[in-house]
Amino acid sequence: MERLTFSGRRKVFGIWGHLAFLVWAVVLAILAPGARVFVVLGLVVAFSVLFCKGGLRPLRRWGFWFLVASALALSPFFIGDKDVSLFGLGLSYQGFWVGLWMALRGVSIMLAMNAFSSAVSIAEVARLFEWAGLKGLGFAIGVAFNMLPTIRETIDTLYQAIKLRGGFRRKRLTTLRTLAIAVVVNSLRHGDEVVSAAQARAFDPKRHGAELPPPTWADLALGIALLSGVWILTS
Amino acid sequence: MRFTVRDLVYIAIFGAIWGALETTLGSYLHLIFPPVVTPLIGVGTIMTGLGMVVALVGRLFVPKRGSVVMIGLVTAILKALSIGGVRLSPMLAIIIESLLAELGLLVSREPSRWGFALAGSLALLWTFFHKFFGSYVFLGKGIYEVYLGLLNAGARALGIEIGYAFAIIAVLLLVRIVAGGMAGWVAWELGRAVQVRLAR
Numbered sequence: 001m002e003r004l005t006f007s008g009r010r011k012v013f014g015i016w017g018h019l020a021f022l023v024w025a026v027v028l029a030i031l032a033p034g035a036r037v038f039v040v041l042g043l044v045v046a047f048s049v050l051f052c053k054g055g056l057r058p059l060r061r062w063g064f065w066f067l068v069a070s071a072l073a074l075s076p077f078f079i080g081d082k083d084v085s086l087f088g089l090g091l092s093y094q095g096f097w098v099g100l101w102m103a104l105r106g107v108s109i110m111l112a113m114n115a116f117s118s119a120v121s122i123a124e125v126a127r128l129f130e131w132a133g134l135k136g137l138g139f140a141i142g143v144a145f146n147m148l149p150t151i152r153e154t155i156d157t158l159y160q161a162i163k164l165r166g167g168f169r170r171k172r173l174t175t176l177r178t179l180a181i182a183v184v185v186n187s188l189r190h191g192d193e194v195v196s197a198a199q200a201r202a203f204d205p206k207r208h209g210a211e212l213p214p215p216t217w218a219d220l221a222l223g224i225a226l227l228s229g230v231w232i233l234t235s
Numbered sequence: 236m237r238f239t240v241r242d243l244v245y246i247a248i249f250g251a252i253w254g255a256l257e258t259t260l261g262s263y264l265h266l267i268f269p270p271v272v273t274p275l276i277g278v279g280t281i282m283t284g285l286g287m288v289v290a291l292v293g294r295l296f297v298p299k300r301g302s303v304v305m306i307g308l309v310t311a312i313l314k315a316l317s318i319g320g321v322r323l324s325p326m327l328a329i330i331i332e333s334l335l336a337e338l339g340l341l342v343s344r345e346p347s348r349w350g351f352a353l354a355g356s357l358a359l360l361w362t363f364f365h366k367f368f369g370s371y372v373f374l375g376k377g378i379y380e381v382y383l384g385l386l387n388a389g390a391r392a393l394g395i396e397i398g399y400a401f402a403i404i405a406v407l408l409l410v411r412i413v414a415g416g417m418a419g420w421v422a423w424e425l426g427r428a429v430q431v432r433l434a435r
Contacts, residue, residue, distance in 0.1 A: 030375070071374050071381070078384025079377060098377045106373040113323050122312055129308065134301075136243040137308060143247035144254065144309045145316065151251050152259070177425065183252065184292060184429045191248045195241045205243055 012051055015124045015212065017219035018116050021047060024226040025112030029105045032233050037101055039233060041108045048115040055115035064110060068103045075099025124212075131212045136205035143194060151187055158182050238305070242297045249293030250309025253286045257314050257325075260285070279325075280362045280411065283332055284418040286310065287355045290336060291422030295430065298346060300337070303354070307333025328365050332358040348423045355419030359411040 013021075025047075028040045048055030058064045076084075080094030126138040158179055162168065167175040215223070238246065264278040290306045297305075310333075311326040336354040343350025370378045390397045 067373070071378060074381045074385070075377065078381045078388075102374040102377050105375055109373050117315070117323065122315060126312065134305065134308065136238050137305065139240075140243045140247040140250065140305065140309050141312050143244055144251040144313055147248060147251045148255060148313065151248070151255050155255065177428070180425055181428050181432060184425075185432050187248045187252060188245065188296070188429070188433065191244045195244050198240045198244070203240060205238075205240065 011119075012218050013119075013222060014216050014219050015120050015128060016215040017222045018052075018119045019128075020219065020223050020226055022112050022116040024229065026109050028230065028233055029108040029112070034097075034101060036233050037104045037108065041104050041111075043229070044108050044111045044115070048111055052115040052119040054118040055111065057118070058110050058114050068106055071102045071106065072099045075102065127212045139205040147187070147190065147194075150190060151183070154186050154190075155179075155183055158186070238297070238299065238302070242299065242302070245293065245296045246302060246305045247309060249289055249296075250306045250313065253289040253306065253310040254313030256285055256289065257282060257310065257329075279328065279365070280359065280414065283328075283359055283362050284355075284414050286329065287332070287336060287358050287415065287418040288422045288425065290333060291351050291354060291419055292426040292429065294340065294351075295346065295423075295426035300341070303337045303340065304330075304333045307336075324365075324369055327369075328361065331365070332361050335361055348420060351419035351423045352416040353419065354415075355417070355422065356412045356415035359415030359418065360408065363408060363411055 025040065025044050029037060029044075032040050045056070075098050076091040076093075076095040077089075078095065079098050080092035082090035082092050084091045084093050122141070123138070126141050129137045162175060162179055167178070261278065261282045264281065268278050290303050290310075293306050294303050307329050311329040314322075314326055314329065335357040339354030339357040340346070340350055343353055367379075367382075370382075386400050387397060390400050
């Protein structure tokens, strides 16, 4: 059965392929000398466009461009000897190029990380952590996600109840302490009900955790291509 | 790390409480105090302090090695599911802070007020280094030359010795150590109070 994304496009790589590409992109962005980081950036953009829906979303954030622009704009002033004069300002030719490589490296790493997070679901990430030894994390995330609305409602209800009784007019720290204790106590009592329900069903997170799928043929082919890329770009 | 069903549910609860604080109070504070406006002590420091209180209270109820890391992981993943979407920097910060808190608890061996204070201090110290760590990973070591250049230029513009800049940095680190220690202390007291209430 083909794996489909929400857009209807076929999902080519599994979690192992996407993880391999992320590690490759980050390592190469750091190691690739000088202008070769252009190649890394080009490959990251191409991969994001072809295989990761929403992979180029960081390009729309102003914070992302602020970081890049600051590296590019400030480096000629502070790195290397000032050998160029522009509008009366002493700038460094070496600093400009170092700033450019820094900016391209930052863009490559940011886009690679975003491509990974947009292609891989939270459930798969939880399964990855469980595979790494954190058994029960998927179960804990599921319980936390389901309890989040209840906890928010508990905080809101208790806050309103204390406020209506004049709780925050004087001795605010004491009132805050009372609120915190009440929230934790209520949440833990609710949690005990969840524990009872799980134990009544003989639930065991060690046995019930979903397995991580093995690497697909596409993942293996990508891995081989990426290893070749490491050798080509760093030689 | 072996956790029972009860341990995992409690981890989930404390992760959900921290996550609820991050997604509500954290988002509200970020709107009022954007990160660019408060680069030295900002919303991240406050939210980490609150998060450490929650996570360390959780440690009292799941007194096993790795429970604080698990609480941090649950929080980080819940944060990814929030309205802001997947933002790797704060997620990574939460995980690293949890790891440092766990390290502090490992050093102190037995659960104690001072162990919690050490854990809180280590976690809050990271809020200072996180931006520099992120800059190094994304931009490389060249960015440190830029930072030093900015520091020198700023000192020259203000007419003060560069040593004062390092003194300011030392003060910022001290503030974080004290705030983290207080967070750990509060967590110990709060956790004990909750245990007394539940025992009734």
